[in-house]
Amino acid sequence: MEAIVSQAWPEWSGTLRKRSGGWNNTTYFVENSEKRAVLRIYDTHKDRNKIEFEHAVLQQLGQRVLRFKVPVPILTTTGETMVQIGENGKFACLFQYLDGDSPMEEEGSYxxxxxxxxxxxxxxxxxxxxxxxxxxxxxxxxxxxxxxxxxxxxxxxxxxxxxxxxxxxxxxxxxxxxxxxxxxxxxxxxxxxxxxxxxxxxxxxxxxxxxxxxxxxxxxxxxxxxxxxxxxxxxxxxxxxxxxxxxxxxxxxxxxxxxxxxxxxxxxxxxxxxxxxxxxxxxxxxxxxxxxxxxxxxxxxxxxxxxxxxxxxxxxxxxxxxxxxxxxxxxxxxxx
CATH class of the missing domain: 3.90.1200.10 (Aminoglycoside phosphotransferase (APH), C-terminal lobe)
Structure with a gap:
């Protein structure tokens, strides 16, 4: 995974820390001395069209002034929002890191x-x-x-x-x-x-x-x-x-x-x-x-x-x- 990040998104190269949880995807936090990002591996499908649609929506949302943030894809060195990895053909993408905490399960104040x-x-x-x-x-x-x-x-x-x-x-x-x-x-x-x-x-x-x-x-x-x-x-x-x-x-x-x-x-x-x-x-x-x-x-x-x-x-x-x-x-x- 570190090699994928350093090749597709070289300026974001850093250490990877796997995030627990999630049914459909594997997520890593990418960290270096200057910034952080989120690497996502799509585990349940290998359909580029599904991801392209998702990313097209996110890119448009990212251009809007909203009261909350959404994950915006980071482009690779070739101008794409994703890369296909390994022999299994899964897709990976990198998103800008968003500050905040996951709410507690029984917490309702939000x-x-x-x-x-x-x-x-x-x-x-x-x-x-x-x-x-x-x-x-x-x-x-x-x-x-x-x-x-x-x-x-x-x-x-x-x-x-x-x-x-x-x-x-x-x-x-x-x-x-x-x-x-x-x-x-x-x-x-x-x-x-x-x-x-x-x-x-x-x-x-x-x-x-x-x-x-x-x-x-x-x-x-x-x-x-x-x-x-x-x-x-x-x-x-x-x-x-x-x-x-x-x-x-x-x-x-x-x-x-x-x-x-x-x-x-x-x-x-x-x-x-x-x-x-x-x-x-x-x-x-x-x-x-x-x-x-x-x-x-x-x-x-x-x-x-x-x-x-x-x-x-x-x-x-x-x-x-x-x-x-x-x-x-x-x-x-x-x-x-």
């Missing part, structure tokens, strides 16, 4: 700022044209996005689980039932407003100000940015807030911040409950695909199945409350 940042980002992305065709499909195109996860394959996996998953029959059945319900209603979503969305905003993809941790300082990881439903952006975030300590306050804080910048239509608000469920099923299919193609050992899917089935129970119990809070904050914002 949620109003996060809502504001999400609203601002949504507003800005609606006006950006990267000039490229996205590779990632909208969330509601599940069957196109996950060709390994046909209804037949999912039925067999969930109703007749193989040995590593036989202790999760109830959880798998719950997820399969939700999958079938979602598949039957996806066509109704296509008429909602569409635009560019980040698609994976959550606590692991942001930084807060080290001196003032209630303020979001950066939004990260735009790998899955694509054209999708505008309302999918808050739906992804809200789907992850249930079940945590002080969930109602966190949801209210996020919705208050978001509603200062984005006015959702009644149809978008009504779709939130279905879209939160769609997010959970999308994550499930993502890890099923990784298991079927051999990217992950069975333990990863086992862990995700338990977590996601518990999330479905939380959604079932808390969705109505989310809608009431969101409608209230959207209404309050309109009166300001």
């Amino acid at each position: 949620l109003e700022s996060f809502g504001e940042a999400t609203g601002i980002l949504s507003e800005v992305l609606s006006a950006i044209d990267p000039g490229l065709t996205p590779v990632y499909r909208p969330y509601y195109e599940l069957q196109t996005s996950y060709p390994l996860c046909s209804v037949e394959v999912m039925r067999e996996l969930c109703m007749n689980p193989p040995e590593p998953f036989t202790d999760l029959r109830d959880e798998l059945m719950m997820l399969f039932n939700a999958y079938e319900d979602i598949i039957g209603s996806l066509n109704e979503l296509e008429g909602l407003p569409h635009q560019l969305v980040h698609g994976d905003l959550n606590a692991s993809n942001l930084l807060v100000n080290s001196e003032d941790p209630v303020q979001v300082s950066s939004l990260l990881d735009f790998e899955f940015c694509t054209y999708d439903l505008r309302v999918m952006e808050p739906a992804v975030i809200l789907s992850g807030l249930l079940g945590h300590a002080e969930a109602e306050k966190k949801i209210r804080d996020f919705c208050r911040g978001f509603s200062r910048y984005i006015r959702l239509t009644p149809a978008e608000i009504n779709a939130i409950s279905e879209l939160m469920m769609l997010r959970k099923i999308d994550v499930f299919l993502h890890f099923v695909s990784r298991y079927l193609e051999g990217t992950d050992e069975y333990q990863i899917l086992h862990e995700q199945t338990k977590r996601l089935s518990a999330d479905l129970i939380q959604l079932s119990a808390g969705t109505a409350e989310i809608l009431v809070i969101l409608q209230g904050e959207q209404g309050s914002a309109r009166r300001l």
Whole structure:
């Protein structure tokens, strides 16, 4: 990795320190006596078009004056934003280092700022044209996005689980039932407003100000940015807030911040409950695909199945409350 940096980005040459965490990529901090950067290795695909789309969006965002920062690719000596490495053909890219801290898992003081940042980002992305065709499909195109996860394959996996998953029959059945319900209603979503969305905003993809941790300082990881439903952006975030300590306050804080910048239509608000469920099923299919193609050992899917089935129970119990809070904050914002 050090050789790659010194050849493709010689002025950034330095020592590398691997960052822990992350499901889809490997990340290194690159440090020398004068500056720091972040090296990213794309582990789950070798598709140049996906990365070019992501980088085109980031380069345009980097030219905007925003209240938060985004990772901007650093060009190689040949003027590209990425290099292909080794015999495995994976791609690597270098980003400017962004100061800040990852929020603590149960910390919620930054949620109003996060809502504001999400609203601002949504507003800005609606006006950006990267000039490229996205590779990632909208969330509601599940069957196109996950060709390994046909209804037949999912039925067999969930109703007749193989040995590593036989202790999760109830959880798998719950997820399969939700999958079938979602598949039957996806066509109704296509008429909602569409635009560019980040698609994976959550606590692991942001930084807060080290001196003032209630303020979001950066939004990260735009790998899955694509054209999708505008309302999918808050739906992804809200789907992850249930079940945590002080969930109602966190949801209210996020919705208050978001509603200062984005006015959702009644149809978008009504779709939130279905879209939160769609997010959970999308994550499930993502890890099923990784298991079927051999990217992950069975333990990863086992862990995700338990977590996601518990999330479905939380959604079932808390969705109505989310809608009431969101409608209230959207209404309050309109009166300001």
